[in-house]
Amino acid sequence: METVYEKHAKVFKAFCDEKRLRILELLRGGEKCACVLLDQLDMGQSGLSYHMKILVDSGVVESRQEGKWTHYRISEKGCAYAAELLKELTTPNSVIERDSCCKR
Amino acid sequence: METVYEKHAKVFKAFCDEKRLRILELLRGGEKCACVLLDQLDMGQSGLSYHMKILVDSGVVESRQEGKWTHYRISEKGCAYAAELLKELTTPNSVIERDSCCKR
DNA sequence: ACCTCATATCAAAAATATTTGATCTGTTAT
DNA sequence: ATAACAGATCAAATATTTTTGATATGAGGT
Numbered sequence: 514m515e516t517v518y519e520k521h522a523k524v525f526k527a528f529c530d531e532k533r534l535r536i537l538e539l540l541r542g543g544e545k546c547a548c549v550l551l552d553q554l555d556m557g558q559s560g561l562s563y564h565m566k567i568l569v570d571s572g573v574v575e576s577r578q579e580g581k582w583t584h585y586r587i588s589e590k591g592c593a594y595a596a597e598l599l600k601e602l603t604t605p606n607s608v609i610e611r612d613s614c615c616k617r
Numbered sequence: 618m619e620t621v622y623e624k625h626a627k628v629f630k631a632f633c634d635e636k637r638l639r640i641l642e643l644l645r646g647g648e649k650c651a652c653v654l655l656d657q658l659d660m661g662q663s664g665l666s667y668h669m670k671i672l673v674d675s676g677v678v679e680s681r682q683e684g685k686w687t688h689y690r691i692s693e694k695g696c697a698y699a700a701e702l703l704k705e706l707t708t709p710n711s712v713i714e715r716d717s718c719c720k721r
Numbered sequence: 722a723c724c725t726c727a728t729a730t731c732a733a734a735a736a737t738a739t740t741t742g743a744t745c746t747g748t749t750a751t
Numbered sequence: 752a753t754a755a756c757a758g759a760t761c762a763a764a765t766a767t768t769t770t771t772g773a774t775a776t777g778a779g780g781t
Contacts, residue, residue: 516635518635518638518639521632521638522632522633522634522635522638523633524632525629525632525633526633528625528626528628528629528633528706529626529629529632529633530626530768530769531622531623531626532769534622534626534706535622537706537707538706541707541708541709541710542709542712542713543710543713543714543716544716545716546716546718548718548727549716549717549718556770557770557771557772558727558728558729559729559730559731559770559771559772560769560771562728562729563729563730563768563769563770565728566729573707578778580778580779581726581728581777581778581779582727582728583727583728584716584718587707587709592703592707595703595707596700596703596704596707599632599696599699599703600700602632602638602641602642602645603641603645603677603691603696603699603700604645605645605647605691606645606646606647608646609646610646610647612647612648612649612650612653612688613653614649614650614652614653614688634738634739636739650757651757651758652757652758660740661740661741661742662757662759663740663741663742663743663759663761664739664740666758666760667738667739667759667760668739669758670759682748684748684749684757685747685748685749685756685757685758686748687757687758
């Protein structure tokens with residue numbers, strides 16, 4: 514069973530690897546076919562496939578099949594979710610506890 | 618030399634590990650001393666230290682020394698930066714290129 | 722059906738990240 | 752100065768992630 518922490522971590526996996534950030538940068542320029550990504554990136558076919566899977570699993574990227582070709586694009590919805598989640602994970606709770614350090 | 622991708626990836630490293638998400642959750646309740654974190658988390662002293670370093674390096678957490686004790690809290694500024702960066706990394710460029718797939 | 726091409730999956734190797742226990746450093750108290 | 756404690760750092764063990772090359776799958780064309 515997947516914990517909520519794992520579920521959340523998965524979203525940010527998209528952003529914590531160089532290669533994936535490079536891919537996202539390319540996708541910011543609009544939808545791209547895997548073959549286009551492949552020749553802009555210093556990476557083999559199976560390597561690209563591996564990273565694309567992580568990106569799609571994170572929700573930040575979505576893919577569209579067109580015959581033999583797969584086109585990838587940034588998912589507006591997925592990115593909005595990531596942004597919300599980031600905010601949620603970093604916003605102080607309403608109930609703020611005293612820092613009850615053992616020696617105070 | 619650190620690439621811009623590595624620099625950006627570092628920010629999101631904070632959020633892509635279960636243990637660190639658990640720590641952030643505790644810090645959402647307000648500033649905490651390492652000793653408090655230590656007995657709320659199933660983790661040894663050096664393990665906590667390791668994760669706290671990653672969190673502080675990401676900019677998302679800041680620390681404050683008070684005698685022998687170190688207190689950690691969520692950095693508003695660092696989190697705002699992470700949020701901006703996330704937005705930037707996922708917002709389409711003004712110049713959108715045609716998906717020039719090799720076979721179209 | 723058969724061939725070709727795009728992509729996914731697999732398994733092994735390589736690289737990185739995390740955990741653990743030991744030791745070092747810096748601070749406070751005596 | 753010495754002892755006691757908090758936290759950082761180090762090195763080794765372990766686990767996870769990423770890379771790579773080989774093979775499988777699935778679509779289109781002949």
